[in-house]
Amino acid sequence: MSLLRVEGVSKSYGNERVLRDVTFGMDRGDVEVVVGPSGSGKSTLLRCVNRLTEVDAGEVYLDDACVTAPDTDVDALRRQVGMVFQGFNLFAHLTARKNVTLGLRRVLGMDAAAAREKADAHLERVGLGAQADSYPAELSGGQQQRVGIARALAMDPKLMLFDEPTSALDPELIGEVLGVMRDLVAEGMTMLVVTHEMGFARSAADTLSFLEDGRIVERGPPERLFERPEHERTAAFLGRLTDLHGGSADRSVEADGRPDAGGESGPASDRAGGTSGADGAGGP
Amino acid sequence: MSDATADGASDGTADAARQRTLPRGTDVRSALALAAGLLFWGWLVVRWLNDWLGGVLVGRGEPLLAAEPFESAAAVLDGLAASLGVLGWPIDVLAGLAGFAAFGVEFLPALARGAWLTVVLTAVSIVLGFLVAVPLSVARVYGTRSAWLSLAYAELIRGTPLLAQLFVLYYGLSLSAWIRELPAVGTGIVPGQAVWVAIVGFTINSAAYQAEYIRAALESVAAGQLTAARAIGLSKLDGIRYVVLPQGLRYAIPGWSNELVYLIKYSSLAAFITVPELFDRADTIAADNFEYTAMYALAALLYLGLVLSASKLLARLERRVAIPGLGQVAGRQGS
Numbered sequence: 001m002s003l004l005r006v007e008g009v010s011k012s013y014g015n016e017r018v019l020r021d022v023t024f025g026m027d028r029g030d031v032e033v034v035v036g037p038s039g040s041g042k043s044t045l046l047r048c049v050n051r052l053t054e055v056d057a058g059e060v061y062l063d064d065a066c067v068t069a070p071d072t073d074v075d076a077l078r079r080q081v082g083m084v085f086q087g088f089n090l091f092a093h094l095t096a097r098k099n100v101t102l103g104l105r106r107v108l109g110m111d112a113a114a115a116r117e118k119a120d121a122h123l124e125r126v127g128l129g130a131q132a133d134s135y136p137a138e139l140s141g142g143q144q145q146r147v148g149i150a151r152a153l154a155m156d157p158k159l160m161l162f163d164e165p166t167s168a169l170d171p172e173l174i175g176e177v178l179g180v181m182r183d184l185v186a187e188g189m190t191m192l193v194v195t196h197e198m199g200f201a202r203s204a205a206d207t208l209s210f211l212e213d214g215r216i217v218e219r220g221p222p223e224r225l226f227e228r229p230e231h232e233r234t235a236a237f238l239g240r241l242t243d244l245h246g247g248s249a250d251r252s253v254e255a256d257g258r259p260d261a262g263g264e265s266g267p268a269s270d271r272a273g274g275t276s277g278a279d280g281a282g283g284p
Numbered sequence: 285m286s287d288a289t290a291d292g293a294s295d296g297t298a299d300a301a302r303q304r305t306l307p308r309g310t311d312v313r314s315a316l317a318l319a320a321g322l323l324f325w326g327w328l329v330v331r332w333l334n335d336w337l338g339g340v341l342v343g344r345g346e347p348l349l350a351a352e353p354f355e356s357a358a359a360v361l362d363g364l365a366a367s368l369g370v371l372g373w374p375i376d377v378l379a380g381l382a383g384f385a386a387f388g389v390e391f392l393p394a395l396a397r398g399a400w401l402t403v404v405l406t407a408v409s410i411v412l413g414f415l416v417a418v419p420l421s422v423a424r425v426y427g428t429r430s431a432w433l434s435l436a437y438a439e440l441i442r443g444t445p446l447l448a449q450l451f452v453l454y455y456g457l458s459l460s461a462w463i464r465e466l467p468a469v470g471t472g473i474v475p476g477q478a479v480w481v482a483i484v485g486f487t488i489n490s491a492a493y494q495a496e497y498i499r500a501a502l503e504s505v506a507a508g509q510l511t512a513a514r515a516i517g518l519s520k521l522d523g524i525r526y527v528v529l530p531q532g533l534r535y536a537i538p539g540w541s542n543e544l545v546y547l548i549k550y551s552s553l554a555a556f557i558t559v560p561e562l563f564d565r566a567d568t569i570a571a572d573n574f575e576y577t578a579m580y581a582l583a584a585l586l587y588l589g590l591v592l593s594a595s596k597l598l599a600r601l602e603r604r605v606a607i608p609g610l611g612q613v614a615g616r617q618g619s
Contacts (some may be wrong), residue, residue, distance in 0.1 A: 085508060176550060
């Protein structure tokens with residue numbers, strides 16, 4: 001049973017068709033990386049999944065519940081889907097800890113002590129236990145993004161959406177964020193990731209989709225798209241990205257100096273099966 | 285300087301030196317401001333208590349100081365100035381000041397009672413106006429149909445004279461007669477109906493202006509903030525409440541303090557609907573003794589005291605609720 005099904009989704013802004021009949025599915029524990037030139041609709045696709053953007057046509061199903069139905073409780077839906085933003089979007093007036101507890105308290109209704117404990121655990125998990133009392137402006141970009149990930153994870157989502165999580169970061173800070181994302185992959189989190197980090201796509205993704213002009217041009221295991229792409233556009237785009245955003249070199253390993261949880265040998269080879277279970281960190 | 289501000293961490297010694305020298309100058313100034321404030325408010329509060337309690341220190345409305353020493357000083361200085369001829373002008377100025385002080389001692393008690401109503405009108409109206417302005421501004425920024433209602437309200441109220449609004453409320457509608465029937469109105473410390481009508485009028489008016497300041501501040505909160513709030517499952521209203529407003533209201537403080545300062549002064553329009561506030565007192569007394577310039581100058585001094593206190597208070601508030609990276613307080617202090 002698929003965790004996420006996107007069926008024939010189309011979206012236009014005015015005359016500009018951002019998504020055209022996009023269809024794909026993800027199983028529990030899958031890691032799907034979406035790449036494509038800017039303006040190709042990647043962000044819009046993510047935002048259609050948690051309904052920050054309304055689709056014009058098509059349906060999205062999460063766990064067989066129709067996300068796009070008009071009577072769906074969007075707030076209840078979004079509780080199950082974590083989102084990490086390119087610009088971090090941390091709540092600027094709250095400390096790192098309170099960024100995490102806000103949702104726990106006001107959405108899940110946890111009491112202050114329990115929320116605090118859970119928030120601290122999640123900040124610890126992304127390596128920011130010591131920064132719990134810092135305000136976003138006092139943190140580096142990489143730290144902010146890790147708080148953003150902790151904030152989303154604390155809600156115990158079934159699915160995590162990453163919208164270019166490292167694109168706004170200085171190169172030396174990318175590794176720490178990718179490191180946290182790799183830990184998540186190893187824990188079996190279901191992740192839909194828009195990124196230009198080809199090293200991550202190659203080694204961590206189960207499936208790679210190349211999106212252009214709102215269409216999925218090509219989709220498949222990353223090694224096939226990298227080695228034997230069917231479309232010339234895919235080859236040209238992936239080649240250019242690999243030149244720019246480090247292909248084989250793995251930044252999370254480079255920066256952290258710690259072994260990569262996902263392993264370099266083959267994508268997802270050592271992860272518990274793609275289709276079944278492995279959702280220890282998944283659903284509540 | 286700008287280097288030290290931008291990169292304090294790398295230049296620790298210069299930064300520490302600045303930290304040491306900066307507060308010392310500020311300390312003297314803030315101590316002086318504090319002393320002046322304590323004197324001003326101490327005097328006001330003593331006067332109010334004295335008059336409410338039926339004259340504890342001095343009779344109701346009687347000056348705390350005697351006017352005679354100032355009067356005789358003025359007379360002596362006047363004589364001295366006259367004997368010095370043209371060269372006596374600096375003495376003449378001193379004589380004038382002593383005379384003004386004597387005048388102040390005599391009439392400030394009456395103005396202090398008026399200042400009480402000015403403070404009440406301003407404080408109650410700014411708070412009530414704020415409570416109306418917050419939903420108005422939220423509706424304006426995030427509403428659809430309610431945005432139009434909020435806009436219509438703001439334009440109608442801001443587009444018509446406050447005095448006309450007060451007249452409509454006081455003479456046009458039967459609000460005044462209706463309030464008069466309420467129990468306790470006009471007895472003891474509870475002010476009479478005209479004051480309540482003025483409060484209603486100022487609240488309606490100030491809400492429109494405050495809503496504009498707050499709207500502008502809400503619009504300066506990054507859009508991604510609400511998006512992130514929605515993404516973790518907060519409803520739009522909760523997102524506004526817990527994420528947008530705490531930031532927006534902080535941004536709003538400097539502009540909003542402008543509204544408080546205005547309100548202190550335009551509360552004088554209440555004089556036109558018979559509220560015996562500060563301006564009304566000065567005007568009434570001046571009509572009696574024909575010392576218009578001196579009376580208005582005294583009233584102006586009191587308004588100045590109120591306004592400076594208000595802006596000082598809000599500047600403190602702004603610093604107190606400041607959050608790193610939010611707003612510009614820290615940056616301003618350094619340079």
